[in-house]
Each structure stands twice: as C-alpha cells, then as structure tokens.
Amino acid sequence: MSIQNRLLLVYxxxxxxxxxxSSLVVYTLxxxxxxxxxxxxxxxxxxxxxxxxxxxxxDGDILVPLSEELATLETAxxxxxxxxxxxxxxxxxxxxxxxxxxxxxxxxxxxxxxxVVTHDNTQVRVLTxxxxxxxxxxxxxxxxxxxxxxxxxFSRVLSRALLISMGAAFVSLIVLAALTSTLFxxxxxxxxxxxxxxxxxxxxxxxxxxNRTDEIGDLARAFNxxxxxxxxLFRSQQRFLxxxxxxxxxPLTSVRxxxxxxxxxxxxxxxxxxxxxxEMERMSRLLGDLLLLARADTGGLPLRHEPVELDNVxxxxxRQISRIEKPVTMELTAVDQVMxxxxxxxxKQLLLNLVDNAIKYTQPGGVVRLSLAKDTGWAQLVVSDTxxxxxxxxxPHIFERFYRVDKARSRAQGGSGLGLAIAKWVVxxxxxxxxVDSTVGExxxxxxxxxxxxxxxxxxxxxxxxxxxxxKTRPGLRNRAxxxxxxxxxxxxxxx
Ligand code: ADP
Numbered sequence: 001m002s003i004q005n006r007l008l009l010v011y012x013x014x015x016x017x018x019x020x021x022s023s024l025v026v027y028t029l030x031x032x033x034x035x036x037x038x039x040x041x042x043x044x045x046x047x048x049x050x051x052x053x054x055x056x057x058x059d060g061d062i063l064v065p066l067s068e069e070l071a072t073l074e075t076a077x078x079x080x081x082x083x084x085x086x087x088x089x090x091x092x093x094x095x096x097x098x099x100x101x102x103x104x105x106x107x108x109x110x111x112x113x114x115x116v117v118t119h120d121n122t123q124v125r126v127l128t129x130x131x132x133x134x135x136x137x138x139x140x141x142x143x144x145x146x147x148x149x150x151x152x153x154f155s156r157v158l159s160r161a162l163l164i165s166m167g168a169a170f171v172s173l174i175v176l177a178a179l180t181s182t183l184f185x186x187x188x189x190x191x192x193x194x195x196x197x198x199x200x201x202x203x204x205x206x207x208x209x210x211n212r213t214d215e216i217g218d219l220a221r222a223f224n225x226x227x228x229x230x231x232x233l234f235r236s237q238q239r240f241l242x243x244x245x246x247x248x249x250x251p252l253t254s255v256r257x258x259x260x261x262x263x264x265x266x267x268x269x270x271x272x273x274x275x276x277x278x279e280m281e282r283m284s285r286l287l288g289d290l291l292l293l294a295r296a297d298t299g300g301l302p303l304r305h306e307p308v309e310l311d312n313v314x315x316x317x318x319r320q321i322s323r324i325e326k327p328v329t330m331e332l333t334a335v336d337q338v339m340x341x342x343x344x345x346x347x348k349q350l351l352l353n354l355v356d357n358a359i360k361y362t363q364p365g366g367v368v369r370l371s372l373a374k375d376t377g378w379a380q381l382v383v384s385d386t387x388x389x390x391x392x393x394x395x396p397h398i399f400e401r402f403y404r405v406d407k408a409r410s411r412a413q414g415g416s417g418l419g420l421a422i423a424k425w426v427v428x429x430x431x432x433x434x435x436v437d438s439t440v441g442e443x444x445x446x447x448x449x450x451x452x453x454x455x456x457x458x459x460x461x462x463x464x465x466x467x468x469x470x471x472k473t474r475p476g477l478r479n480r481a482x483x484x485x486x487x488x489x490x491x492x493x494x495x496x
Contacts, residue, residue, distance in 0.1 A: 004184045008177050019169060023162050030158070034151050035125065039114055042127040042144045045078070049142050056133045061085055062140025077147035079103060079124070084140045103143040104128050110138060116148065123148040186216045190223065203231035236400075243402035247286055247416055251279035282416070289418040293401065296425050303429050304343040307453055310379055311335050313344060314372050317351045327364030328385075333371040338379040341453040342430045350426040353419040354383040354446050360413045361444070362387030378432075379452050384445035390438040398436065399424045423448075 001009075055063040061084045081103050082091040089102065107113035107128035117126050126145040130138050186209045193207045206227060210220040258272035295301040318332050340347075351370075358368040366386040373380045390398060390405055397403045402417035423446075427434045432450035 004180055007180055008173075011176060012173060015169060015173065019166065027155075027158055027162065031151070031155065034154070038125050038146050038148075038151075039127065041078075042114075042125065042146060045080070046127055046129045046142050046144045049080075049144075050129060050131055056139055062090065062131055064091055064142070077149070079143075079145040081143040082140065083108065083143060085138065090140070103145045107143075108141050117145075123152060186212070187219075190216075190220055194223070197227070203227055203234055240401060243417070244290065247402070248283065251283045254279045286416045286418070289416060289422060292422060293418065293425065296429070303346060305341050306344070307339050307455060308342050308344045308347060310338040310340050310347065310381070310450070311372055313347050313351065314370060314381070317348060317355060318370060321355055321359075326359055327366075328359055328362045329365075329367045331367060331369045333369050335372045336374040336379075338372060338374055339453045339455060340379055340430065340450050342450070346426045346429070350423045350448065351381070351383070353423045354448075357415075357419060358383055358385035358387065358444070358446075360415065361385065366443075374452065377452055379450045381448040381450070382445060383448075384443060386443040389440035389442055389444055390436070391440055392438075395436060395438060399434070 049064060062082060064082045076095055078093070079096050080091075080093040081089050081096065083102065084090045087102070087105075087108055089100065092099075101119070102108075103119075103124065104113070104115050104117050104126040107115055107126070108130075109128075110130055112130070113126075113128045115126050115128075117124055124145045124147055126143055129142045129144075131140050131142060132138050190207045190209060193205065197203065197205050197207075206224045207220050209216055210224050211217065212220070255276050258269075258276050262269050262272055292301065314332070314335060318330065322330055355368065355370070362368060362385045368383070368385045371382045373382075394403075394405045398405070399420045401421045403420075404415065404417040424434055427448055427450070430450050432448060434446065434448050436444065436446050438444040
C-alpha cells in the first residue's frame with residue numbers, strides 16, 4: 001500500500017474514532033442531564049404529596065385530598081394519578097380527566113420506579129411511588145409524569161446536527177484525499193525521473209523540485225548531489241580504465257613490434273632488446289604504481305607509524321640522486337632536524353617522486369633545490385626547480401591519476417601520470433598537505449607540510465635553526481642504487 005493511501009487510511013480511522021467518541025459524549029451527556037432534572041422534579045412533587053397529603057381511608061385504602069393547585073398542576077406537561085390498592089385511579093390531575101389508563105401500569109410494586117412510557121405516540125417520564133400506612137402495608141401508589149416532548153425535539157436536533165457534521169467530515173476527508181495526492185505528486189515526479197535515469201543510464205540528468213524549500217526540496221537536492229557524485233565517480237572510473245588500457249597497450253605494441261622484427265630477420269638485435277627491456281620496465285613500474293594506489297584505495301596498504309628522522313630521509317634521497325648522472329644541478333639549501341611519525345619507505349617514495357619530476361621537467365643546466373624547515377609543529381619539505389613549469393589551468397588537476405600536462409613528453413620521460421597521485425596519498429596518509437606553485441618557463445615548487453613528532457622526554461633539542469648540511473651515510477640506512485634513472489615501481493615494492 002502506498003504511503004499516500006496509508007496516510008489516508010490513518011486519517012480516516014482517527015477521524016472515525018474521534019467522531020464516534022465525541023458524538024457519544026455530545027448525545028448522551030445532555031440527555032442524561034435533562035432526564036435527571038425531570039426525575040428530580042417528579043420526585044419532589046411525589047414526595048410533597050406523600051408527606052403532606054396522603055391519608056389512610058376507612059377501607060384501609062389510600063386517600064389523598066388533592067389541593068386545587070395540585071389537581072390543576074401548573075405545568076400542563078406534568079400529570080398526576082393516585083391509585084388505590086386494587087390498581088384503580090382514585091384521583092387525577094385535571095389534565096388527565098377522561099383518560100382512564102394508568103400512566104405506568106407495569107410499575108405498581110413495592111419500590112419507586114422511573115420509566116419512560118409511550119402513550120399515543122407521546123413519550124412521558126413516569127415516577128411510580130408506593131405509599132404505605134404506619135404498619136408498612138402498601139395502601140396505594142402515586143404516579144407523577146412529565147411529557148418528554150422538549151426532550152425529543154432536542155434529541156432530534158442533536159441527531160441531525162451530528163449527521164450534518166458527519167457529512168461535512170466526509171467531504172473534508174475527500175478534500176484531504178485530493179490534497180494528499182497533490183502533496184505527493186512531486187515525490188512521484190522524482191521517482192519517475194529517477195527511474196528514467198536508471199533506464200537510460202544517464203547520470204547527467206537531475207531530478208526536479210530541487211528549488212523547493214520544504215522536505216521534498218531537501219530530498220531532491222540530496223538526490224541530485226548523490227547523482228552528481230556518482231556521475232563524477234563513474235566518469236573518473238571510465239577515464240581511469242581508458243587510461244590504464246592505453247598506458248599498457250603502448251609498451252605492449254612496442255614490445256610486439258620489436259619481437260616481430262627480430263623474428264623476421266632471424267637476428268638477435270641488441271637495439272630491439274634494449275627497447276623491449278625499457279618497455280617491460282615501464283610496464284612493471286606502471287603496474288606497481290597501480291597496485292599501490294588500488295591497495296591504498298581499499299585501505300589494504302598498511303602504513304607504519306614509527307618515529308622517522310625526516311632530515312635523514314632527505315639526505316639519503318639527495319645522496320642517491322647525486323650518484324646518478326643528470327643534466328641538472330642538485331642543491332640542498334636548509335635542512336632542520338625534524339622527527340615525524342610515519343612510514344620511512346613511503347616518505348622516501350614521496351620525495352623520490354617529487355625529485356624525479358623536478359629533474360625530468362627541468363632543462364639541462366637548470367637547478368633542483370631541496371629544503372626542510374620547521375614551523376610551529378609542522379615540517380615543511382620543499383622541492384623546487386627552475387624547469388618548464390606547469391600552466392595555471394593544469395595546476396588543479398596534476399594530482400589526479402594519469403593526468404599529464406604534456407602526454408608525449410611525459411611518456412618519453414618514462415612517466416605514467418601516477419607519481420603525484422601517489423605523493424598526495426602518502427602526504428594525506430601522514431596527516432599532512434601538499435601544494436604546488438608554478439610559473440611556466442620559470443619553474444615549479446612543491447611544498448609538503450607534515451605534522452612534527454615530539455618524542456617524550458626530548459624537549460628543546462630542535463630550535464628551528466638550519467642544521468649544517470653534512471651528507472653522511474648513517475648506520476642502518478640502506479643504500480638503494482637507482483640505475484640510470486629513478487624508478488618508482490622498484491622503490492614502492494621494496495618492502496611489500
Ligand atoms: P608523470 O609520471 O607523468 O611525471 P606525475 O603524476 O608525476 O606523472 O606528474 C603529473 C604531471 O604533472 C606530469 O606529467 C607533468 O606534466 C606535471 N609535473 C609534475 N611535476 C612537474 C614539475 N616539477 N615541473 C613541471 N611539470 C611537472
């Protein structure tokens with residue numbers, strides 16, 4: 001059953017119960033009160049007669065000398081009968097002259113009885129009171145009665161009023177049903193559009209009524225926001241799949257082409273072997289990066305939380321890179337001693353990715369600078385270069401997966417477009433932030449901010465001054481030779 005019908009049913013049920021109860025109260029309360037008033041009047045009349053006027057006749061029967069006013073009775077609607085032991089009327093009020101029937105023949109017993117009796121289609125309330133002599137023997141009865149005509153009129157008017165109000169209530173129920181369906185129509189509209197969206201697989205559509213200010217507007221807005229998010233996710237997933245397939249197809253085509261060549265000429269071709277090897281390495285790097293991001297997404301990539309001397313990580317990366325032959329100059333500017341809580345391998349990977357990019361996108365003769373500084377609870381790691389820079393319109397996207405400013409150039413440099421996505425994940429997983437500033441033709445600066453770890457009991461050891469730059473291999477640090485170029489995939493997988 002729809003909510004609309006359910007609501008109507010509930011309305012109708014509540015209404016019927018309330019109507020029935022209130023009608024009962026309205027109908028019975030005044031009726032009982034009126035009857036009680038009549039009964040009280042009849043009783044006092046009967047009591048007055050019994051106490052003041054009744055006597056026992058010589059035959060032991062009732063004798064009531066009716067006073068003139070009682071016999072006339074002021075109210076024409078009040079009647080009186082005096083009945084002897086044998087049930088015969090011995091005296092009556094004047095308005096009963098000629099009427100020989102007893103007012104209530106069934107109540108001549110030993111107790112007072114109030115009854116509503118019908119005479120010639122007219123209802124009367126009758127009180128029958130037995131009268132006894134001093135020995136307690138019943139000598140007769142007094143019956144006093146009152147016409148109930150006013151009371152009947154009242155009852156009729158009341159019944160009609162209740163009927164009319166019932167009709168009005170019924171009409172209001174019909175109006176309510178119509179109004180309810182109008183109120184629910186926007187919900188039906190939303191459901192219809194939602195169904196169309198599902199059927200047409202078109203996440204770019206939006207449901208109507210989102211500009212309303214009521215609950216339906218809230219629902220429509222929430223639904224549209226969900227659709228927007230779904231659309232974004234769906235698009236990025238599609239783009240991601242297309243990018244992955246493309247990235248994998250290119251090296252595979254190259255490998256196949258070179259293998260074909262070698263087979264055709266039946267010759268072991270050294271140049272083709274080098275190309276094949278490069279492409280295979282690029283693919284394994286790409287797969288390594290993809291695997292890492294996939295595991296990071298699903299929360300399946302555990303991060304260690306150990307105290308790490310960030311300055312040492314920086315020195316180590318600097319030292320490794322310094323051993324590689326490259327066309328740019330590397331400079332370590334300021335290095336503060338900074339301890340953070342985190343995963344040393346991932347932090348090294350973050351730095352390598354940034355430095356790798358800085359070297360890749362800087363022309364021969366350019367400079368790549370590294371620095372580490374302390375700033376009220378935060379470590380600031382900066383990798384800047386004097387390279388080609390990034391256009392302003394690309395800056396907001398460069399941390400997206402597979403986003404590359406110049407695809408051809410990036411691929412030629414061995415890039416896959418995942419390095420910065422990984423860097424961003426590492427920074428965020430350490431509770432930090434990464435930002436980029438760049439000017440085309442002048443250079444790029446990446447700034448990583450990470451929360452500092454203050455080991456218990458080691459207060460005041462760092463004062464924020466730059467430590468003297470001294471590059472030494474510390475015991476326990478492992479040397480990782482990076483043959484020829486920086487290889488992200490290899491670094492990533494080392495500890496996995
Ligand atoms: P890639 O593997 O292509 O280098 P990244 O995710 O590391 O992928 O970088 C994304 C893109 O950002 C690069 O393709 C490049 O266009 C741009 N980029 C990154 N770092 C720099 C930099 N230091 N200078 C200029 N462009 C950069």
